[in-house]
Amino acid sequence: MPMAGSEKRNQTKPLWLLAELTYRCPLQCPYCSNPVEIAKYENELSTEDWFRVMQQARAMGATQLGFSGGEPLVRKDLEQIIAEARRLGYYTNLITSGVGMDEDRVKAFKEAGLDHIQISFQASNEELNNFIGGTKSFQHKKHMARFVKELEYPMVLNIVLHRKNIDQIRDILDMTVELHADYVELASTQYYGWSRINVDQLLPTRAQLDNAEKVAKEYQEKMKGKMKVIYVIPDYFDNRPKKCMNGWGNIFMTIAPDGTALPCHAAGQLPGLEFPNVRDHSIDWIWNDSPDFNKFRGLDWMKEPCRSCPEKGKDLGGCRCQAYMLTGDARNADPVCDKSPFHRKLHDDVERIGQLAGNKEFDEKPLVFRNLKNSKKIIKEKETSTV
Amino acid sequence: MAETYNTEDIPQIAPTFRFQWEEAQGCFVVLYPEGMVKLSPSAGEIMKRCDGQATVMNILKDLHQCFPDADLENDVYKFLEVAHANGWIRKKKSD
Numbered sequence: 328m329p330m331a332g333s334e335k336r337n338q339t340k341p342l343w344l345l346a347e348l349t350y351r352c353p354l355q356c357p358y359c360s361n362p363v364e365i366a367k368y369e370n371e372l373s374t375e376d377w378f379r380v381m382q383q384a385r386a387m388g389a390t391q392l393g394f395s396g397g398e399p400l401v402r403k404d405l406e407q408i409i410a411e412a413r414r415l416g417y418y419t420n421l422i423t424s425g426v427g428m429d430e431d432r433v434k435a436f437k438e439a440g441l442d443h444i445q446i447s448f449q450a451s452n453e454e455l456n457n458f459i460g461g462t463k464s465f466q467h468k469k470h471m472a473r474f475v476k477e478l479e480y481p482m483v484l485n486i487v488l489h490r491k492n493i494d495q496i497r498d499i500l501d502m503t504v505e506l507h508a509d510y511v512e513l514a515s516t517q518y519y520g521w522s523r524i525n526v527d528q529l530l531p532t533r534a535q536l537d538n539a540e541k542v543a544k545e546y547q548e549k550m551k552g553k554m555k556v557i558y559v560i561p562d563y564f565d566n567r568p569k570k571c572m573n574g575w576g577n578i579f580m581t582i583a584p585d586g587t588a589l590p591c592h593a594a595g596q597l598p599g600l601e602f603p604n605v606r607d608h609s610i611d612w613i614w615n616d617s618p619d620f621n622k623f624r625g626l627d628w629m630k631e632p633c634r635s636c637p638e639k640g641k642d643l644g645g646c647r648c649q650a651y652m653l654t655g656d657a658r659n660a661d662p663v664c665d666k667s668p669f670h671r672k673l674h675d676d677v678e679r680i681g682q683l684a685g686n687k688e689f690d691e692k693p694l695v696f697r698n699l700k701n702s703k704k705i706i707k708e709k710e711t712s713t714v
Numbered sequence: 715m716a717e718t719y720n721t722e723d724i725p726q727i728a729p730t731f732r733f734q735w736e737e738a739q740g741c742f743v744v745l746y747p748e749g750m751v752k753l754s755p756s757a758g759e760i761m762k763r764c765d766g767q768a769t770v771m772n773i774l775k776d777l778h779q780c781f782p783d784a785d786l787e788n789d790v791y792k793f794l795e796v797a798h799a800n801g802w803i804r805k806k807k808s809d
Contacts, residue, residue, distance in 0.1 A: 340738060342750070388738025390750055397784060418732055418745035443747040481730035483747050509730060510747060552801075 337624065340388035341580040341614050344417075345592060348405070349584050350397040350699075353426045355461030356449065358487055358529055359697035360524035361397065362595045366702035371584045374404040376605065377426050379583055385415045385611035390578075392417040397584070398650050400427035406439050413440025420445060424460070425468040433471070434581025438476050444475045445483035445512075449497035455491065472506045477611075484508040489529035490684060496539045500546045500556070508554055513543055515561035519593040519648055521697045533680045536560060544657065554642045554669065563677050566670075567638070568661035568685050573624035580614065588613045590620055593648045597657050623647050623657070630658045632666040686705060689694075717805075719770050719794040724806040731802045733761050744802050751800075756786070760793050764805050766786030770794070 349366040357554045381392065392412050399405055400423055410689070412419045421436065433444075448468055449459035456465040464640040475482050484503045488496070498515070503511045516522050516529050531539070541688035543558035550556060562569050572579045572591045581592040589595060595602070603617045614620055622628065626639055633644040644650070645661020653662045654669045685690040695701055719725065727733050730792055732745040733759075742758030745749045753761060759780070763773040770790070797803045 343748075388736075390736060390738075390743070390745065393748070416734065418750070420747060442745070445747065480728045481747050661808060 332495050337576075337615055337621075339574075339577050339614075339624075341384055341610065342389060342578045343391045343393070343580070344381070344384045344389045345393045345395055345581040346380070346399075346408075347395050347397065347581060347583050347592065348372075348377070348399045348402045348408070351401045352396055352398040352424070353401075353462055354398065354424050354449075354464065355696035355698045356450070356459055356487070356521075357525045357694040357696050358489060358516045359464045360517065360520060360522075360592060361697065361700060362593075363520050363524070363699070363705045364595075365397075365552070366706060368479045368584050372408055372586050372605070374580075374588065377408050380586075380605050380610060381408075381412055381415055381417065383418060384580070386708075387611060387614065390416075390418055391420065393420045393422050395422040396567070398427060400432070406432075406435050409436055409441050410439040410531055413442075417443050423447070424464065425471040426462060426464045428461075428467075428471045430474055433474055433478060437480070441480070442483045443483065445485055446472050446475065447485045447487070448499070449487070449500070450492045451495045451502045455495070459491070461698070469502075469506065472508075476507045481509045483506070483510040483512060485512040485514055487516055488531070489522075490531045490535065491529070493531045493535045493539050496542045500542065502556060504546075504550065510555045510557065511546075513539070514557065514559040515559060517561070517593075518563065519652070520596070521695065523652065524695045527680055527683070528690065528692060529565065530677065530680045530684075531561070532684050533564065536564060562646075562649075562661075562663045563673065565663055566665040568642050568649075568663040570642045571646035571649075571661070574643050576620040577624070580620075588617075588619075590623075591648070594619075596648060597651055599657075627657060630660075632657075632664075636660075636666065716795050717798045719791060719798070719805070721769060721771040721774075723770050724766060724768065725764040725770065725773075725794060725797075725803045726806045727761070727764055728801055728804045733764075733802070744800075755795075756789060757793055760790055761797065761802070764794075764797075764803050 347364040349371055350368045352362055383605055397588060399421060409419055419442045421441055422445045426505050446468060448456060450456040453465040457463050484506065518526050522529055540560060543556055547556045576590045579591065580606060581589045583589065586601045588605055600619045603613045603619060629639060629644055633639050648659045649661045650659045651657040662673045664670060734743060736743045739752055742761060743754065759777065763776060774787060774790060778791045
């Protein structure tokens with residue numbers, strides 16, 4: 328091999344591999360992070376494809392492996408995939424709604440070597456949980472969470488927060504204490520895809536956030552050493568953007584159900600990407616050489632105000648998807664940053680929703696649930712609008 | 715309160731953590747949900763011996779044999795305390 332080529336090679340490794348095994352899901356959460364075009368993904372990777380992907384990524388240093396979806400439990404070969412992942416030396420994370428789980432399966436996963444289970448809850452009471460998820464799942468989730476702890480798995484409970492459930496935060500945290508969670512992720516809704524469609528109904532008010540932050544802090548103190556509470560305020564309310572994905576093509580790789588490799592699970596919406604597929608390319612080529620993974624790597628792609636910003640290394644200009652959605656150009660600064668010329672507009676929008684929240688008519692606008700029917704409708708609308 | 719370890723205690727890796735050698739990192743690591751801590755060579759050597767069988771005294775003896783020039787007693791006790799506080803290890807309960 329010529330030495331010149333190896334000098335140029337990037338030094339990063341895909342430490343975190345997210346395997347979106349399927350977009351099929353029994354739930355219909357209106358803030359789902361999956362693309363709105365889920366109906367287009369029919370040709371799922373085979374068991375052998377996943378084995379190959381996992382082997383190649385592991386050889387490059389991947390350590391954390393997340394099984395996600397959709398609902399990964401829908402895949403009948405999940406036990407096989409877990410066993411192979413464990414054999415390869417991954418730390419394996421199952422990210423699930425708990426729907427489709429039963430005691431036998433949790434035991435089988437343990438035997439296969441699964442390291443950790445993360446269960447999502449939609450709320451702390453049955454009615455809202457089942458409404459948001461679009462399924463009767465609350466009691467079952469609780470039962471499964473108890474069983475997961477019985478088998479001594481480390482357990483993360485994940486609750487996506489938004490205007491309709493954020494005032495329950497105390498009850499939510501009490502529930503996670505009662506279920507003996509090791510970690511609680513109070514995940515603020517991120518407004519991409521489905522949740523962007525529903526932003527008027529989901530965005531919390533500033534008063535709600537202040538309360539939630541106070542309660543989260545209280546539990547962080549109270550549960551120190553027993554349960555770790557992770558709470559991050561939604562970035563729409565901030566003045567500096569998040570270091571999204573810890574940098575583009577820096578540690579993270581997502582594989583969509585059809586084998587498309589992405590630097591982040593929301594990146595599919597960005598224009599100008601070529602979407603390399605693991606059916607055609609090796610993980611090594613995709614990570615190191617594909618145009619997509621190099622597109623926003625490092626600092627050279629930046630425009631002003633990022634290019635000359637002293638903080639550019641700290642947040643890398645924020646989120647490319649958010650920049651694209653809110654400014655039309657993925658190379659712009661994330662408008663969460665108050666140095667962005669688009670920040671004012673985002674701020675005004677947040678204020679507008681904050682003022683309308685609580686207004687009955689505004690709040691009762693129906694949510695667009697994440698399901699195949701709505702996905703097909705959205706795809707059709709997009710196609711007719713671009714013709 | 716920091717938990718101290720005595721010579722007769724038997725440390726073991728807590729079931730909610732995983733400890734292994736990572737070739738790509740060139741070091742021992744502790745893995746937990748969605749996270750990883752890289753260990754220094756000496757910390758790795760100590761953790762490696764927390765197998766739920768060896769007492770702290772056995773671990774010290776073994777380390778002295780492998781690294782005769784090192785004065786490691788204090789380091790071992792200190793590391794066990796830190797590892798315990800992080801939840802990586804726990805004391806095996808005597809049967």
